[in-house]
Amino acid sequence: MTYAKTAAFTANQQQLARVAKALAHPARVAIIQLLASKQTCISGDIAAELPLSRTTVSQHLQELKTLDLIRGEIDGLTVCYCLNTDLLLQVQQQFTAFFIEATSGAACGPADACAC
Amino acid sequence: MTYAKTAAFTANQQQLARVAKALAHPARVAIIQLLASKQTCISGDIAAELPLSRTTVSQHLQELKTLDLIRGEIDGLTVCYCLNTDLLLQVQQQFTAFFIEATSGAACGPADACAC
DNA sequence: AAAGTATGTCGCAAATATACGACATACAAT
DNA sequence: ATTGTATGTCGTATATTTGCGACATACTTT
Numbered sequence: 001m002t003y004a005k006t007a008a009f010t011a012n013q014q015q016l017a018r019v020a021k022a023l024a025h026p027a028r029v030a031i032i033q034l035l036a037s038k039q040t041c042i043s044g045d046i047a048a049e050l051p052l053s054r055t056t057v058s059q060h061l062q063e064l065k066t067l068d069l070i071r072g073e074i075d076g077l078t079v080c081y082c083l084n085t086d087l088l089l090q091v092q093q094q095f096t097a098f099f100i101e102a103t104s105g106a107a108c109g110p111a112d113a114c115a116c
Numbered sequence: 117m118t119y120a121k122t123a124a125f126t127a128n129q130q131q132l133a134r135v136a137k138a139l140a141h142p143a144r145v146a147i148i149q150l151l152a153s154k155q156t157c158i159s160g161d162i163a164a165e166l167p168l169s170r171t172t173v174s175q176h177l178q179e180l181k182t183l184d185l186i187r188g189e190i191d192g193l194t195v196c197y198c199l200n201t202d203l204l205l206q207v208q209q210q211f212t213a214f215f216i217e218a219t220s221g222a223a224c225g226p227a228d229a230c231a232c
Numbered sequence: 233a234a235a236g237t238a239t240g241t242c243g244c245a246a247a248t249a250t251a252c253g254a255c256a257t258a259c260a261a262t
Numbered sequence: 263a264t265t266g267t268a269t270g271t272c273g274t275a276t277a278t279t280t281g282c283g284a285c286a287t288a289c290t291t292t
Contacts, residue, residue, distance in 0.1 A: 008167035009142035020139035026125035036218045051124035056281050092215035099208035102152045
């Protein structure tokens with residue numbers, strides 16, 4: 001296996017990377033924004049709003065669903081997707097903590113060895 | 117081109133996805149955390165601390181550098197990397213805004229059509 | 233029952249990402 | 263000048279992602 005040495009990293013790093021990967025495509029960002037903006041949970045309308053084929057959108061939806069960031073509820077013929085707000089709040093905190101950690105450090109102050 | 121229809125998405129969505137992609141690998145998350153924790157900007161020591169070959173780490177560094185999330189300063193034989201704190205702060209705000217947008221919405225309240 | 237509609241899954245093609253050895257470059261030290 | 267060290271780049275193999283057409287499934291409607 002010349003791939004995926006993820007096992008050697010922290011659980012935190014892996015989790016952060018996993019969620020980041022879910023957001024690493026504009027279509028998936030757009031889907032989440034769509035679900036957040038629409039008051040009702042839309043279904044195949046999502047595909048209609050995106051510049052991608054229905055198949056591709058369905059796959060992006062499945063990816064988000066696998067991570068449990070969104071959930072689908074079958075309602076007769078259509079499927080109703082909506083955000084998992086609880087998980088999103090957790091993820092938000094995780095990202096916030098990461099960014100605070102990354103930005104609070106003096107990170108090479110003027111007295112340090114290098115001057116970048 | 118059966119790939120990268122990114123042009124059809126918002127600049128905001130693309131930017132968010134671009135940064136998310138940078139964080140979509142545990143090694144890159146680890147690199148940022150390392151640079152944040154070490155008071156001095158380390159260089160090849162980064163490679164030594166990660167469970168990856170020097171070559172691979174170098175590539176991850178280049179990726180982060182391309183996005184300007186980190187910067188390198190040549191100091192004789194070694195190269196000094198450090199975080200671009202300013203950009204990281206911007207990115208942090210962008211992510212925060214996104215998560216607030218995603219989590220503040222009622223997102224399928226009890227009165228809505230579907231019950232997820 | 234038959235036809236229509238909304239979704240999901242499969243299979244394929246092309247693009248990217250990941251990982252690393254081998255080589256090139258650049259500076260330091262002798 | 264020659265040798266050694268620290269980094270970066272290139273080439274390559276493999277894994278994964280992306281995108282979509284074609285098909286399968288499930289439910290609704292007539």
